[in-house]
Amino acid sequence: MKLDFEHIQTAHCENGVSVSLLKHAGVQQMTEPLAFGIGSGLFYIILSVVKVNNAPLISFRTMPGKIFQRTCQSLGVPVVRKKFLSKEKAQQALDERLEQGLPAACQVGVYYLTYFPKEYRFHFNAHNLIVIGKEGDNYLISDPVMEGLHTLSSYELERVRFAKGPLAPRGQLYYPGTITNPVTDEQIKRAIVKGIKRNVRDMLNIPGFFAGVSGIQHTGKKIKTWKDKLGDDKARSYLAQLVRMQEEIGTGGGGFRFIYGAFLQQSHAYHPVDELLDLSQQFTKAGDRWRDAAIQAAGIYKGRLQSQADYDVMGDMLIEIAGLEKKAFTELKAVSKRL
Incomplete structure (x- = not known):
């Protein structure tokens, strides 16, 4: 069957x-x-x-x-x-x-x-x-x-x-479950706004240092300490975990940013606010930087890059990404109020 x-x-x-x-x-x-x-x-x-x-x-x-x-x-x-x-x-x-x-x-x-x-x-x-x-x-x-x-x-x-x-x-x-009435474009419009506001909250407003843009920045700072604190083998395994979760589980870090950029682009058809198109490009840029970070992490994991300076570069990449995403979500928060 x-x-x-x-x-x-x-x-x-x-x-x-x-x-x-x-x-x-x-x-x-x-x-x-x-x-x-x-x-x-x-x-x-x-x-x-x-x-x-x-x-x-x-x-x-x-x-x-x-x-x-x-x-x-x-x-x-x-x-x-x-x-x-x-x-x-x-x-x-x-x-x-x-x-x-x-x-x-x-x-x-x-x-x-x-x-x-x-x-x-x-x-x-x-x-x-x-x-x-x-x-x-x-x-x-x-x-x-x-x-x-x-x-x-x-x-x-x-x-x-x-x-x-x-x-x-x-x-x-x-x-x-059973859909009793067809889903309308107006429902899609409202759902887009709800989804954006919830995502802004999750990336900007969760307390602590482990989630959202704060979590990305925290990870960047931690990476700089891994070589001395954990030793080479364990530090490399931690970076391998980062790359695995970013690049091999679904679409991970970079890919999800590209999809979110496409979401904002498609949202423009329902909410013709041009700032959505600019923000789409900002998330695409963040996705590119996540991919660059994955290449740096893979180089360390495979032993091509071995110095503390290489870990520092990796950490700084994530701190930069945290800044890019904080800026993008802060601007998106302002735009969402007009949708």
Whole structure:
């Protein structure tokens, strides 16, 4: 059984799930940048006390599930989300959904995701995919970051749905509820403003030093101390974690800034305020600098760059990025009041 479902390839998994499921449900205006921006997906956080792969937890996006939840709620679309203690009940709920001719998204771990290239498989439990059919013991998978469809056996799907560790998915599946009235352009307009204001808050106003632009600046300062404080091997592993979370998990730091720039550009069609176009370019510039920082970090990790001065350059790059994003979000805050 295969559903009549359009596979859409996107840069980031949860954006793609949001776009694909909402379009399937009738929200034809939805694009990846709009889903990301309305869902206030842009973020930064570093938690040194929480370790993932023996290095600090670093994230360039909001909590898993929030992009889909916020986008749907801002458009008046109900969200159905379920988690399970029983693997049998998790499979039963998915099968019942498919028997109704309806797709469902799952949060999964990537370590045992068999169609992923081996170099991308490590212990990360916040990947998202859509199950769109079942043929015998195999499930048909629309994974937004892949070019085409893939299959997983019932055991393979169960294994990734119940992966262990941080952000364990616990068999989670989710999808839009029934949409009683078509989503209008006016709803999109209001949702854009709500998404912008929430993202401004998250990047500028969270107290402390670990999140938003303050978190980026804090990380830059910390990087300058890692070589002496941690030793070469551990310092390099921390930088590898930064690059992995930036460049290999979805679209990470630079890519998310490019998507957010595209969101502001597309928002201009709904809110013709020209400052949005200038701000789009500012976020694109921040994305370019994140990519430059990733190259610097990779050079240190691979041993091409080894001096304290190289760590200082890396730290200064992040401090510069924090300044760029603080300026952009401060200006965006002022513009949002006129939308």
